[in-house]
Amino acid sequence: MRKIEICAPAGNLPSLKAAVDNGADAVYMGYSGDTNLRNFPALNFTEDEVSKAIQYAHSKGSKVYITVNAYPQEKELPLAYNVVDRAYDSGADAVIASDIAVLSYVKDKYPEKRLHLSVQASASNAQAIEFCRKHFGIKRVVLPRVLTVDEIAALKSQTSVELEIFAMGLLCINSEGQCFLSSYLTSESINTYGACSHPKFINFEEDEDEGVMKILSGSVLLNKCSSMEEMAYPTPCKGRYYNSATGELNYSIQDPESLNVLEILPEIIRTGIASIKIEGRQRSRIYVEKVVRAFREAVDKYYDEGDSRTDSRAGRQDLQSLFEGLAPSVGCYKGK
Amino acid sequence: MTVRQDFRMKLTLGPIPFLWEKNRIISFYKEIAETPVSVVYVGEVVCSKRAILGIDMLKTIRNILTDAGKEVVISTFGLMTNREELEFAESLCTIAAPIEVNNIGILNFCEGKETIAGPHLAIYNGSTAGYFASIGVKRIVFMPELSSDAIRSVSSAVPGVEKEIIAFGNLPLAFSWRCYTARALGMSKANCAISCIKYPEGMPLETMDRMPVFNINGTQIVSAQKVCMIEEIDLLRDMGVGLLRIMPHPTATPEIIDIFNSVTEGVLSASGAVKRLRKFAPEGISNGWFYGKPGWEYVGKESAEADARHVSQPHF
Numbered sequence: 001m002r003k004i005e006i007c008a009p010a011g012n013l014p015s016l017k018a019a020v021d022n023g024a025d026a027v028y029m030g031y032s033g034d035t036n037l038r039n040f041p042a043l044n045f046t047e048d049e050v051s052k053a054i055q056y057a058h059s060k061g062s063k064v065y066i067t068v069n070a071y072p073q074e075k076e077l078p079l080a081y082n083v084v085d086r087a088y089d090s091g092a093d094a095v096i097a098s099d100i101a102v103l104s105y106v107k108d109k110y111p112e113k114r115l116h117l118s119v120q121a122s123a124s125n126a127q128a129i130e131f132c133r134k135h136f137g138i139k140r141v142v143l144p145r146v147l148t149v150d151e152i153a154a155l156k157s158q159t160s161v162e163l164e165i166f167a168m169g170l171l172c173i174n175s176e177g178q179c180f181l182s183s184y185l186t187s188e189s190i191n192t193y194g195a196c197s198h199p200k201f202i203n204f205e206e207d208e209d210e211g212v213m214k215i216l217s218g219s220v221l222l223n224k225c226s227s228m229e230e231m232a233y234p235t236p237c238k239g240r241y242y243n244s245a246t247g248e249l250n251y252s253i254q255d256p257e258s259l260n261v262l263e264i265l266p267e268i269i270r271t272g273i274a275s276i277k278i279e280g281r282q283r284s285r286i287y288v289e290k291v292v293r294a295f296r297e298a299v300d301k302y303y304d305e306g307d308s309r310t311d312s313r314a315g316r317q318d319l320q321s322l323f324e325g326l327a328p329s330v331g332c333y334k335g336k
Numbered sequence: 337m338t339v340r341q342d343f344r345m346k347l348t349l350g351p352i353p354f355l356w357e358k359n360r361i362i363s364f365y366k367e368i369a370e371t372p373v374s375v376v377y378v379g380e381v382v383c384s385k386r387a388i389l390g391i392d393m394l395k396t397i398r399n400i401l402t403d404a405g406k407e408v409v410i411s412t413f414g415l416m417t418n419r420e421e422l423e424f425a426e427s428l429c430t431i432a433a434p435i436e437v438n439n440i441g442i443l444n445f446c447e448g449k450e451t452i453a454g455p456h457l458a459i460y461n462g463s464t465a466g467y468f469a470s471i472g473v474k475r476i477v478f479m480p481e482l483s484s485d486a487i488r489s490v491s492s493a494v495p496g497v498e499k500e501i502i503a504f505g506n507l508p509l510a511f512s513w514r515c516y517t518a519r520a521l522g523m524s525k526a527n528c529a530i531s532c533i534k535y536p537e538g539m540p541l542e543t544m545d546r547m548p549v550f551n552i553n554g555t556q557i558v559s560a561q562k563v564c565m566i567e568e569i570d571l572l573r574d575m576g577v578g579l580l581r582i583m584p585h586p587t588a589t590p591e592i593i594d595i596f597n598s599v600t601e602g603v604l605s606a607s608g609a610v611k612r613l614r615k616f617a618p619e620g621i622s623n624g625w626f627y628g629k630p631g632w633e634y635v636g637k638e639s640a641e642a643d644a645r646h647v648s649q650p651h652f
Contacts, residue, residue, distance in 0.1 A: 071460040074489040101463035121458070125416040127441025146513040147417045154419065174510035174557070175415050177458060181509055181550070183481050184559060184631035187624065191481075192460060218630055221543040241550065243520050245539035252520065252541050252552065332513040336525040 003303050004268075005275035007065070007164065008292045011043040011282055016053045018289040019062075023296030026063040028096060029053060029281065034076075035083045036067040037120060038281040039194030047086065054091045063093040069118035070194040071099045081105050088113055096142065097121075098177060103136040116164070117141040120191060122177035126158035133161050140164055140274060144176045145259070149333045153271040162274035168291055169279025171259040171331055173237050181236035181253075185217040197235040232256035232325040258326040260319070264333060265298050265308040287322050294319055345573060345600045347593060348375035348500060350583045351411040351436075353508075354553055355386045355533045358393075364584070365397045369404035371593045375579065376401050377436055379411035379428065381456070381508075382556045383515070384421045386530055391427055398433055411436040414456035415511040415555070434474070443471070450474055455502060456511075460486060462493025469494045476500070477581065480507040480563065483628045484571065491576040499576055503565040504592060504613065505583020506538070506551055506558040507622075507631065516552040525555065536586050540619065548619035549632065559632065564613055564621035566599055567606045567637040588616050607637065 008024035010016035019027045030036030032044040045053060050066070057064045066087035072080040080102050087095050094114035097103050098121040106115045119142040123129050132138045140162035143152065147165075156163060172179065179196075183189040186201040203216040212224045215234045222239035225231050232238055241252040259279070261268055268276065276299075278291050294315065302308035320328050349368060352361065368376060378397055380387040389397070398408045410433045412425050426445045429435055434450035437443055440457060452475040453459060453468050465476060475498035478487055491499050518528035520539055532554040539552040540560055548560035565572065565580065572580075580600075582592055595612050598604035614621060624633035 071458055073486055074461040074463065074493070077461055077463055099458070099460065099464060100467050101461055104463075104467060122415070123440070125418070125422055125439070125441050127422055127444045128416075128439060129441075131440050131444055146415065146511075151418050158419070173514060174512045178414065178456065179510040180481050180507075180631070181557065183625075184507075184509055185549075187628060187630045189481050191458065220547065220549060220630075220632070221545050224544055236550075240544060241541040242544070242546070243539050243541055243552070245535060245552075246520050248520070249544065253516065253550075253557070254514075336513050336515075 001303060003299060004273065005164075006292065006295050006299060007275045007277045008288060009169075009278055009281040009283070010053070010288065011038065011040075012045070012285075013049055013053060013056075014285040015281075015283075015288045017056060018285045019292050020057050020060045022289050022292040024062055024292050026065060026093070026275065027053070027057055028065040028067055028277070030067040030069075031083050031086070033079070034192075034194045035070055035072070035080050037069050037118070037190070037194045038067075039070070040199070040282050043282055050086070050090050050092075058091065064091075065094045065096050065116060066092040067096045067118065068102055069096050069098045069120050071120070071189075071191040072102065073192060077101055084110075094140070100136075103132070103138070107136045111137060114139050117161075118177075119144055119166070120177040122175050124175065126155055129155075129159050129161050133159070142166075142277060145172055145331050146175050147332070148335060149264070149267050149271060152268075152273060152333075156272045163271075164275035164277050165268070165273055166259060166279055166331075167261045167265075167268070167276035167295065169259055171254070171257055171329055173254040173331075179237075182217070185220045185236055187218070197233070202234055255329075256326050257329040258320075258323040259331050260328040261330055261333060262294065262298055262316070262319075263309070264330055266302055266306075268333070269299070269302055269308075283322075290319060290322060343573070343578060345569060345577075346374040346579045347372060347596055347600065348579050348581045349373045349377065349589070349593070350502065350505065350581045351377045351379055351381050352584045353382070353506060353556075353558060354536050354538055354586075355383075355388075355530070356536050356586075357533065358388055361389065362393075362397070364589070365400055367590060369400055369406070371590050372597045373406065373582070373593055375407040375409060377409045377411045377581075379436075381411050381414055381438055381454075382511070383532075383554045384413060384416070384424060385525075385528065386532065386554065387424060391431060394428070394431060398431065407434070409434045409436050409452055411454065412438050412442050414438040414454075414508070416441065417513065436477070437473075452477065452500075455479055455508065459490060462489050465490045465494045465497070469497050474498060475579070477502070478577075480509075481625050481631060484568075484575070484626050485628070487572075487577070487626075488575045495576065498578055500579035500581055501565060501572060501577050502563055503580035503582060504596070505562050505581075505585070506553075506560070507563050508556060508558055509550065509631075510557040512555050512557070515555050516557065517554050520552060528554075559622065560619040561622035561632050561634075562617035562619070563623060564610060564617065564634070565623055565626065566596065566609045566613065568623065568626060569599065569606065585616055592616055
């Protein structure tokens with residue numbers, strides 16, 4: 001029986017090796033620069049590193065997917081096309097894209113190659129997926145984190161396109177590709193620039209009256225906190241706001257939480273999806289190693305025993321400790 | 337690039353962003369029939385649970401407005417995740433009217449129909465716009481976060497396609513699986529009791545230092561500030577943008593339309609219009625994205641002309 005694929009993140013070569021060595025079936029990564037959605041300083045791969053990464057992964061039987069999933073402005077399109085060329089030339093097993101110009105380019109120039117539709121394309125229903133299959137020849141779609149397990153199972157029966165879902169990592173509460181909260185506060189679009197709440201916009205100011213730290217995005221206050229240790233990374237969706245209608249001050253959009261589906265993995269596997277994706281190209285090699293190993297064990301256990309759960313509470317806590325200040329959540333997989 | 341500086345901008349009315357009572361919606365469109373807007377977008381964009389106007393009611397509204405000489409467009413959901421939502425969208429496409437496509441899947445239902453690419457489709461570059469032109473889309477409504485450079489680039493790539501911009505109102509910022517209104521009231525989306533109907537202007541969110549920033553609209557988040565592009569009309573016209581979208585306001589829509597109409601007719605100055613429009617935007621007006629700045633900021637015309645260095649946002 002073919003097992004569900006574990007698709008792991010890599011922001012650099014050591015992380016890629018950690019992913020492959022710990023049992024990732026596929027690794028996704030991007031070239032340096034703003035052609036992909038984890039455009040952070042000192043992250044991603046140079047030309048030479050891409051070749052080495054693909055060589056290493058292939059030697060161990062793992063696949064490599066290259067993300068070209070930012071939305072290019074017109075003048076950036078030649079670079080995006082060029083990255084597509086280089087990715088396939090280097091032997092990448094698939095390109096992950098979202099912009100229609102890029103999708104069209106792949107379809108015209110590389111009709112035989114594998115093309116995956118990025119989560120940023122916001123394709124969360126059978127018709128949107130079918131449109132992209134028919135017009136751009138996508139083989140797989142990465143689903144936005146907006147569907148329940150039941151909806152995913154129903155979707156599986158309505159499309160021939162492979163489905164990939166997020167299993168672990170940061171939890172976007174809004175439909176990916178359709179969220180402009182960070183852009184509204186900072187001017188820089190996650191879709192075009194490739195980073196939500198980029199560190200360069202995060203400012204800290206001491207509030208001398210209250211003895212707390214103010215956390216701002218640009219000049220807009222996201223939160224105040226007394227201890228920096230347990231603070232989640234500041235994004236607008238995880239800020240605290242006054243709701244003028246209820247009069248309450250709280251996390252009006254999302255509590256500080258991260259995605260972890262290990263508890264419901266059997267249900268997810270039974271939907272028939274092709275791949276589970278671990279978020280976190282910006283994270284450390286240790287993160288990749290620990291998370292991939294935990295998922296490898298859980299997936300193998302499911303196929304051996306029909307159940308994936310372990311009794312290791314310590315293991316679960318160890319895994320969650322990778323997400324500073326965030327509580328585990330299954331998002332909307334178990335209901336809205 | 338062909339620049340047509342002599343044509344007159346048309347006004348359009350966007351779909352009602354918040355959920356209003358059914359009777360109020362009907363009387364609202366009767367009132368709109370008397371206003372100088374050329375195009376009216378009708379229908380629910382945000383949440384399938386609040387699509388309270390059935391097909392027959394939508395047809396009635398279409399008839400009221402077409403009798404008054406308006407082009408009527410049926411708007412569709414931005415986010416859909418199940419078969420029921422798709423079936424409803426498909427039934428909307430049986431109405432004899434152009435469709436505003438806010439989710440790419442809707443295009444599968446639109447063969448032989450006039451289509452408009454709504455502001456929720458990701459069109460960031462001229463090549464993507466060209467793709468939509470090639471499949472017959474007759475009009476593109478720009479995504480709110482596009483800068484003037486992106487608008488110029490997209491616009492010049494598709495001279496034969498009509499271009500529209502959201503010119504006044506709260507801007508759409510996000511769709512979620514979660515109902516933020518229900519959550520604020522301690523409920524889940526599954527048991528929401530359509531509680532958003534009690535908030536016809538949404539639930540404003542302010543930062544901890546009391547700056548209005550977002551607004552909760554069911555499963556959508558919109559901006560607290562209202563975009564106001566009236567000082568940019570000449571620039572937009574030179575870029576080939578021919579339609580200005582005004583978003584429905586709970587009480588003052590005809591008055592807002594009237595202000596825009598006076599400007600496009602040349603009987604009111606843009607700066608005079610801004611002064612009058614501010615009273616409909618107590619949380620402030622914005623146009624920052626157009627100038628490559630944070631979306632919530634407002635760049636006044638004089639400062640924009642002085643190289644957009646000075647940014648003012650006096651209305652917190």
